Amino acid sequence: xxxxxxxxxxxxxxxxxxxxxxxxxxxxxxxxxxxxxxxxxxxxxxxxxxxxxxxxxxxxxxxxxxxxxxxxxxxxxxxxxxxxxxxxxxxxxxxxxxxxxxxxxxxxxxxxxxxxxxxxxxxxxxxxxxxxxxxxxxxxxxxxxxxxxxxxxxxxxxxxxxxxxxxxxxxxxxxxxxxxxxxxxxxxxxxxxxxxxxxxxxxxxxxxxxxxxxxxxxxxxxxxxxxxxxxxxxxxxxxxx
Amino acid sequence: xxxxxxxxxxxxxxxxxxxxxxxxxxxxxxxxxxxxxxxxxxxxxxxxxxxxxxxxxxxxxxxxxxxxxxxxxxxxxxxxxxxxxxxxxxxxxxxxxxxxxxxxxxxxxxxxxxxxxxxxxxxxxxxxxxxxxxxxxxxxxxxxxxxxxxxxxxxxxxxxxxxxxxxxxxxxxxxxxxxxxxxxxxxxxxxxxxxxxxxxxxxxxxxxxxxxxxxxxxxxxxxxxxxxxxxxxxxxxxxxx
DNA sequence: TGACAATGTGAACACCGTTTACATATCATG
DNA sequence: CATGATATGTAAACGGTGTTCACATTGTCA
Numbered sequence: 447x448x449x450x451x452x453x454x455x456x457x458x459x460x461x462x463x464x465x466x467x468x469x470x471x472x473x474x475x476x477x478x479x480x481x482x483x484x485x486x487x488x489x490x491x492x493x494x495x496x497x498x499x500x501x502x503x504x505x506x507x508x509x510x511x512x513x514x515x516x517x518x519x520x521x522x523x524x525x526x527x528x529x530x531x532x533x534x535x536x537x538x539x540x541x542x543x544x545x546x547x548x549x550x551x552x553x554x555x556x557x558x559x560x561x562x563x564x565x566x567x568x569x570x571x572x573x574x575x576x577x578x579x580x581x582x583x584x585x586x587x588x589x590x591x592x593x594x595x596x597x598x599x600x601x602x603x604x605x606x607x608x609x610x611x612x613x614x615x616x617x618x619x620x621x622x623x624x625x626x627x628x629x630x631x632x633x634x635x636x637x638x639x640x641x642x643x644x645x646x647x648x649x650x651x652x653x654x655x656x657x658x659x660x661x662x663x664x665x666x667x668x669x670x671x672x673x674x675x676x677x678x679x680x681x682x683x684x685x686x687x
Numbered sequence: 688x689x690x691x692x693x694x695x696x697x698x699x700x701x702x703x704x705x706x707x708x709x710x711x712x713x714x715x716x717x718x719x720x721x722x723x724x725x726x727x728x729x730x731x732x733x734x735x736x737x738x739x740x741x742x743x744x745x746x747x748x749x750x751x752x753x754x755x756x757x758x759x760x761x762x763x764x765x766x767x768x769x770x771x772x773x774x775x776x777x778x779x780x781x782x783x784x785x786x787x788x789x790x791x792x793x794x795x796x797x798x799x800x801x802x803x804x805x806x807x808x809x810x811x812x813x814x815x816x817x818x819x820x821x822x823x824x825x826x827x828x829x830x831x832x833x834x835x836x837x838x839x840x841x842x843x844x845x846x847x848x849x850x851x852x853x854x855x856x857x858x859x860x861x862x863x864x865x866x867x868x869x870x871x872x873x874x875x876x877x878x879x880x881x882x883x884x885x886x887x888x889x890x891x892x893x894x895x896x897x898x899x900x901x902x903x904x905x906x907x908x909x910x911x912x913x914x915x916x917x918x919x920x921x922x923x924x925x926x927x928x
Numbered sequence: 929t930g931a932c933a934a935t936g937t938g939a940a941c942a943c944c945g946t947t948t949a950c951a952t953a954t955c956a957t958g
Numbered sequence: 959c960a961t962g963a964t965a966t967g968t969a970a971a972c973g974g975t976g977t978t979c980a981c982a983t984t985g986t987c988a
Contacts, residue, residue: 651884
């Protein structure tokens with residue numbers, strides 16, 4: 447790269463002018479759509495509204511997206527990736543102990559959800575009618591990344607002997623065993639459902655908080671519930687703080 | 688009342704002909720709306736579609752509901768009540784031990800959600816844009832009923848000495864103490880957040896299952912995860928089976 | 929320079945929720 | 959029983975939406 451260029455100057459970055467403009471327009475569309483979603487929620491996202499906001503005719507948007515559903519799909523994928531990175535980096539910088547790293551990840555999950563509730567509901571709320579998650583799509587990809595991040599903390603805790611074995615009370619399924627073997631051949635497969643259950647636990651807390659289902663009891667201060675639940679949930683895992 | 692009537696015979700039940708027709712039309716509207724919701728989800732419920740289905744002009748619906756939002760509000764209220772009764776009666780008939788009654792309630796919650804996912808998402812999915820839950824409305828009423836049902840099982844377990852005290856790791860809030868005192872003056876207030884957390888736990892499981900977030904690992908058989916989580920969650924409460 | 933593809937527009941279509949003016953059926957009352 | 963009031967339903971219209979189509983314009987590249 448950094449090729450020599452004629453005096454007229456152009457196309458040094460191997461991207462043609464049109465491609466740059468197109469990329470910029472994509473960004474403009476997405477940011478406009480995101481701001482609209484933050485206000486009115488994903489289900490009321492209006493294509494014509496986006497077109498209006500960026501000063502383009504409604505039909506013009508169809509040069510970029512095949513319709514409203516495809517735009518939403520793109521935004522959903524972005525949201526998944528964004529949440530995953532938020533959780534990943536929070537875990538990375540969460541400290542040394544598994545306890546602290548778990549807690550950091552959960553707090554990042556909650557913070558992300560509360561800071562952009564409509565985007566969170568884009569992922570974990572009612573699915574958009576037209577949207578069907580492809581099995582290899584970026585939504586499962588985001589899920590995989592988040593799962594991996596949490597699982598890795600669990601594995602670490604287990605290696606340190608800080609995560610005692612669990613009595614599952616039933617035989618593990620084949621899927622659980624395969625996944626566990628994928629992560630670490632010696633990892634007890636019982637940890638898989640336990641970690642999934644842990645995710646479900648704080649996900650439920652976050653979901654209900656986003657939907658204001660705790661306000662009647664905690665008002666604007668539902669953080670205390672979340673914090674004490676983190677401790678209870680981690681101590682249930684045997685991961686002491 | 689029970690006024691004498693001419694031979695022509697009518698209006699014995701104190702309901703006039705118009706009132707009966709009106710009530711019937713209300714039912715017809717609701718069932719049509721429900722069937723439409725089951726197919727396409729609450730967010731795509733169409734007033735004109737309902738009108739078409741029952742053979743009425745769109746404007747005619749406005750003699751029964753002030754608009755789409757009010758119809759949806761009514762259906763949401765019904766769903767809340769319905770879920771609450773399902774959970775209540777499941778707990779009632781769940782057996783003697785707190786363990787079995789808890790489990791029965793949770794299973795009913797899950798079954799109800801999986802059997803009518805769109806209706807469940809009407810309650811716990813992305814809120815309908817125009818809808819704002821009134822603080823004294825039937826949604827909080829439904830929540831209250833469900834909460835009461837579960838709390839009562841917890842209280843019973845505690846009275847039997849089957850629910851050991853919990854170390855919350857923080858002082859209880861005023862709201863928690865008030866609610867606990869309301870339920871039973873001698874009940875330890877720490878049970879409140881623990882029960883709420885328990886609700887969040889299996890609610891998260893159900894939500895993720897409704898959104899198919901477990902299919903990648905469990906396929907169509909995610910019940911095993913739910914069942915083992917019930918046990919883990921109850922044993923975390925100290926309620927043994 | 930000219931052909932070609934990419935990009936954007938305006939008008940139209942079908943659908944939606946909602947309001948308005950009007951017709952009809954039911955009711956309560958003289 | 960007749961009459962006026964009220965409840966119920968309709969047709970037409972308005973502004974909004976997503977989407978398509980024919981057409982103009984612009985950038986790219988041989």
